[in-house]
Amino acid sequence: MNVKKINRRLQKNGFAAFSVHETEDGLVLTGKSDNWDEIVNAGFCAAKKYGRTHVINDCVFTGDAIPPIRAPKLVDKAIDGMKPDVLVIGGGVVGAATARELMRQKLDVLVVEKEYDLAIGASGRNDGCVHPGIDLLPGCEKHYYNVRGNRMFDQLAKDLDIEFDRCGQTVVFDSKKLLPLAPLIKLYFKCMGLGNVRVMTEKKLKAFEPALRDGMKLGLFFPTGGVVCPYNLTIALGENAAQNGAKFSFDTVVTGMETQGGKITAVHTNRGTVYPRAVVNAAGVFTEDVAKMAGDRFFSIHPRKGTNTILDHKTVSMVRTSYSLISELKEEGHSKGGGIIRTVDQNVLVGPDAFETYKKEDFTTEAKNVAAVFQKQGRATERLRQSDAITYFSGVRAATFEEDFIVEKGRKCANIVHAAGIQSPGLTAAPAIAVALAKMCGEILTAQGKKAEKNPDFDPHRQGIPRLAKLPDAERAAYIEKNPAYGEIVCRCEEISRGEIVDALHRPIPCVTVDGVKKRCRPGMGRCQGGFCGPQVAKIISEECNIPLEAVRKAGEGSELLFGKTKGGAENG
């Protein structure tokens, strides 16, 4: 590590106010700025892409106060004194998948999640693409886990009874430059393990994706790409873990750790102290904070925000698979640049964009960002219109300066494993990352003298909530005969029945909120955005779970929908 060279590079590139020095943890970046982008760019300048020595950001940001973690107000002793073999911190896709993998062994597993449900962070706020790994080269962690994760999806979707469409991914070029290289491109991707990539010239491409604008010169179709509903996947993984005995504690934030001799001995939360043998750090944008608590901070996360827009079902014919345009216009940034994606629920998803932010949980949306995404993606098809948007949402990626995943055991802490820097293609990679993390946990436990023992009762299968609207009439009628509530439609836009909503309230990991139900079976996901079914869903929650209507929440703590009875409502009981 040539620190001098890096410092010279910082000087030369206009980051004179910054410098690095080497510590036993990594490459520590110091400096001061009121401009967050400048700090991030200095980090990039100091870092080596895919490098294994990480830039640790100790810069002082003077531009604003960095908001504290969004922590639950709840304080109790719900998990106090628990001694799980493995404590998983984070109920995102990696945490849920890891918990499930761990259950293949006879282990006591506890997952803590600071939010009220699974997949509230980046896992529930992405485009759902299962990536072929087009731009990844062998040697980096992203490539390793993406290739393996991608291959696992067909079986995983079958086992978990979730929708997965291996529809492929198309990359479109509006320049002729690559045309002469077409035969080589095909060979290249074949060698890279991406299968039989289809190379299409203008005419074939137009026939393949008819909504593309004229004048697209070259299209590459990657058959191993796919789409999945990201929160559905995360919830399904979590549910299957729970069915196999994993425990989940929500509204539970890790507040500190006790370490002794390079080992975590206790983990403090707002719901009590637990004493795990091993800890999985799957805390997304907060992985650095968790690592720090364990005395094992050897990397830094710089949050990167992106916004996606969902369009009305009516527009779904504008995309058969998913496509993104690589234009001659120079593009900046570290993201593929988003695309137009046909979701498994037959909506069109547009986005995402990418912006650096110092706010790890900034889920707000901005009109200008949505407009910019439409302008950019509209270069691929003229059918894209903002007026077809039914909703938009933001997520925050947990990027490291090296732009690679960190999937490894603690460097200084003996009983932690980290899954950090899990941004795109994190969703694709998650099942493979989980396998690796579970293996590492097994090694940690073995080192502590706990013999590995297979869980003979492990069942990888999970049954989802039936989606009546997608069934043929006869099958649908059979369901209704068994349970007439399947014949009462509550959500008109997505055609969701009362029976499905009731099912969603009685899952292995129930989430008794309007948004929890919405994520599990889709009422309110349609064009009226719950305008009609919202109150009915609230009422079903109230009746089914025996809680007063005014206690029914939209989402987490403090999000109650109602303030109590009206004057007349009180009289009528």
Place this chain on the structure above:
Amino acid sequence: MADYDVTVIGAGPAGLAAALAADEKGKRVLLVERAARMGGILNQCIHDGFGLLRFGERLSGCEYASRYVRMVEAAGIETTLLTFVTRVEKKDGVFHITLVTKDGVRTVTSTALVLSTGCRERTAKQVGIHGTRPAGVYTAGTAQYYINILGEQPAKRVVILGSGDIGLIMARRLTLEGAEVLGVFEAKSTPSGLTRNIAQCLDDFGIPLHVSHTVTRVFGDARLEAVEISEVDEKMQPIPGTAQKIDCDTLILSVGLIPENELAETLGVTLDPRAKGPVCDQNYETLVDGVFVCGNALHVNDLVDYVSESGASAGAAAADYSGKARELAELTADGGFLYAVPERLDTAGDLSKTVVFFRSREVREKSQVSVSVNGETVFTKKYQRLKPPEMERIEVDLSRVKPGDRVTLELREA
């Protein structure tokens, strides 16, 4: 032979009137309703002002609905409640309608179809509200359902965006229930709701109306904590530097209604981008033979009386539907109109009492509406004042119109 002569989808005021009219002609009628009771949105409208034209009385929405429901029940019309139409297909000139109920899935056949599917509210996302996604952002109709149907209070400190009628009604309703309505903000330079509602719902309760203002952002992670209000220019774009933050726990949106025509679209019905409902002729028959449309599915009405009227006309015409070829001429409204319906005239049918509904694009004083056929004016009417929130109705004798004639609706200064 089909199971029914006429199937009416949606038992709100339009569908109830349509079913009654078809039944009066002695036809076999099926009335389909997805909710547990008939009446549609009227059931949650406990305020008065309904029925002045139809019954010559001021009724509440519930009373107005129940009068029609009683008539439908008295006539013995076959109705199916809690019934959802999942699919409609036209095969060999007959409609096959697939219905889902608690009893299962069944398909019925019908010679004619009346779509009285109503409308839905535009949402926060559709008007580009950004910021966080907290609880406490409701459309006016949702808030109305909570209060009037469930007896629950959704708000304490309220900002209302949009001066549509439901928003105005809710400003009063929330105030009566003890909430503090901080103001109604309207992006347009003129109010969207009826004048009488502004007087009775805002002025009488001292609730301020701010035109040329909109909500540009919402704040709060769990529950709404505040909204940012900005002044807007003539193009309704926020003017920088005018933003102010208002603390509130609830934002109510009354920002427009959209006719629900998803079912119609699956049948290949052409929509009018101006009226946002299906293009139809004077009998409310769409461009797909045998498919009729009425009420708010056709265009958003401000008076239920007109909804019932179009329902009755559509129902009667559907009962008379014989599959005989139509000979259509176009009725074109000039740019002075927001829209006008119908957009077509069936010259093979009766045009002697053609009813035209329209709204002006802008507020105008002293105007004249005229109808001309091939350049020759055949009808004029003068108005002291025209404004977009108030729909106008004219009845014109257009018997002379022949296929291919150019029929235009024009708006001029009087």
